[in-house]
Amino acid sequence: MSLFDVFFPRKPASAAVAKERLQIVLAHERAGRDGPDFLPRLQKELLAVVAKYVAVKEDMIHVSLGKAGNASVLEINVEMPVTAKSGPMRAATA
Amino acid sequence: MGKVIVVTSGKGGVGKTTTSAAFAAGLALRGHKTVVIDFDVGLRNLDLVMGCERRVVFDFINVINGDANLNQALIRDKRIDNLYIFPTSQTRDKDALKREGVERVMTELKKDFEYIVCDSPAGIEHGALTALYHADAAIIVTNPEVSSVRDSDRIIGLLASKSRRAEKREKPVEEHLLLTRYSPERVQRGEMLSVEDVREILSVPLLGIIPESETVLKASNTGMPVILDAQSPAGRAYDDAVARFAGEQREMRFALPERRGFLRGWFGRAAS
Numbered sequence: 001m002s003l004f005d006v007f008f009p010r011k012p013a014s015a016a017v018a019k020e021r022l023q024i025v026l027a028h029e030r031a032g033r034d035g036p037d038f039l040p041r042l043q044k045e046l047l048a049v050v051a052k053y054v055a056v057k058e059d060m061i062h063v064s065l066g067k068a069g070n071a072s073v074l075e076i077n078v079e080m081p082v083t084a085k086s087g088p089m090r091a092a093t094a
Numbered sequence: 095m096g097k098v099i100v101v102t103s104g105k106g107g108v109g110k111t112t113t114s115a116a117f118a119a120g121l122a123l124r125g126h127k128t129v130v131i132d133f134d135v136g137l138r139n140l141d142l143v144m145g146c147e148r149r150v151v152f153d154f155i156n157v158i159n160g161d162a163n164l165n166q167a168l169i170r171d172k173r174i175d176n177l178y179i180f181p182t183s184q185t186r187d188k189d190a191l192k193r194e195g196v197e198r199v200m201t202e203l204k205k206d207f208e209y210i211v212c213d214s215p216a217g218i219e220h221g222a223l224t225a226l227y228h229a230d231a232a233i234i235v236t237n238p239e240v241s242s243v244r245d246s247d248r249i250i251g252l253l254a255s256k257s258r259r260a261e262k263r264e265k266p267v268e269e270h271l272l273l274t275r276y277s278p279e280r281v282q283r284g285e286m287l288s289v290e291d292v293r294e295i296l297s298v299p300l301l302g303i304i305p306e307s308e309t310v311l312k313a314s315n316t317g318m319p320v321i322l323d324a325q326s327p328a329g330r331a332y333d334d335a336v337a338r339f340a341g342e343q344r345e346m347r348f349a350l351p352e353r354r355g356f357l358r359g360w361f362g363r364a365a366s
C-alpha cells in the first residue's frame with residue numbers, strides 16, 4: 001500500500017463490480033438459454049400427475065437441466081407439503 | 095462466392111452503423127468488391143453516414159418486392175472504387191423484410207461481391223434476426239458497459255441457434271469481438287470494463303479496439319466513413335481491425351492511455 005492509498009482510501013473500482021455482476025447474471029442466462037424448450041411443459045404435466053396423489057401447488061415442482069461432468073442431468077424436485085394427508089406420505093414419515 | 099458479414103450488437107447506439115461504414119470502406123480500399131446493406135428498415139441511416147442520402151432512388155424493400163432490380167438500387171461510392179451502398183426503406187411495415195425476398199437478394203449479391211456487410215438494427219426481433227441469418231462472419235460490436243456486454247452475449251447465443259449456418263448444421267458463424275467507444279484512461283482508473291474483462295466474459299476472439307473519439311461525429315456530420323480520416327484514432331483503429339480481418343497481424347493499439355509527460359505518468363501509476 002502506498003502513501004497515496006493512506007490519504008485517499010479507495011472503494012472497490014466500479015469496473016470490478018460490473019465484471020462480477022456480469023459473470024453471475026450471464027452464467028444464469030446461458031444455462032437457461034441452452035435448455036430445451038420442453039421444460040415448462042414437462043413441469044406442468046408432472047404437476048398434474050403428482051397432484052393426483054399429493055396436494056402440491058404449482059411452485060412446488062422444479063424441473064431443471066444441469067450438468068455433472070460430461071453428462072446432462074435432468075433434475076426434478078418435488079417439495080412435499082408438510083400437512084399432506086395422503087397415504088404414501090404418511091407411510092414415508094411413519 | 096461472397097462472404098456475408100453481419101455487424102450486430104443487440105443493444106442500440108453502440109456503433110454498428112459507424113462500424114459497417116468503416117469496415118465496408120476498409121475492405122473496398124483493400125481492393126475487394128464490397129457492398130454494405132442497411133437492414134435497419136424504417137430507420138434509414140447508413141446512407142447519411144456514407145454520404146449518399148441524396149442519391150437514393152430505389153431501396154432494399156423495392157428490390158425484395160420486385161419493384162426494382164439490384165442494379166437500380168445499388169449506389170456506387172464516389173470516393174472508393176469497389177464500394178457499393180444498398181440503402182433500406184423508411185417504411186413502417188415491420189415485416190417488409192420477407193424471408194424469400196432477402197434470400198434471393200443475398201444469393202444474387204454473393205455472386206457479384208466478395209464481401210456483403212450487413213448493418214443490423216438493434217434488438218433481437220425480425221430485422222436483427224434477418225440480418226444475422228445469412229452471416230458467414232459476425233462482428234459483435236460491444237461497448238465496455240454492462241448492458242452492452244449482456245446484449246452481446248444474447249446475440250452470440252442467437253448466432254449459434256438462429257443463423258442459417260446453425261439451422262443447416264454447417265460450420266458455425268465466425269465470431270469477432272469489436273470493442274468500441276473505449277476510453278483507456280477510464281479503464282485505468284477502474285471506471286470502465288477493460289478489454290481483458292470483456293474478452294474473458296464473452297470469450298470471443300478480439301478483432302479490435304476502437305477508442306472513443308470526437309472525430310467519429312465529425313465524420314458522420316460530413317458523410318464520410320471515419321476510416322478515411324487518417325488523423326482520427328478511431329479511423330486508424332478501424333483500419334487495423336479490417337487488416338486483422340483480412341488475416342494480417344497488427345499490434346493492438348489504443349488499449350492503453352497515451353502517456354503525456356512526467357506528472358501524468360506519476361499520477362497514473364500512483365492511482366493504479
Ligand SMILES: Nc1ncnc2c1ncn2[C@@H]1O[C@H](COP(=O)(O)OP(=O)(O)OP(=O)(O)O)[C@@H](O)[C@H]1O
Nearest residue numbers: 106107108109110111112216275305306307310311
Ligand atoms: N468510437 C466512437 N467514438 C465516439 N463516438 C462514437 C464512436 N462510435 C460511435 N459513436 C457515436 O455513437 C452514436 C451511435 O453510433 P451508430 O449510429 O454507429 O450506432 P448504431 O449501433 O448503429 O445505433 P443503432 O442501434 O441506433 O442503429 C453516433 O452518434 C456515433 O457518432
Ligand SMILES: [Mg+2]
Nearest residue numbers: 110111134139
Ligand atoms: Mg445503426
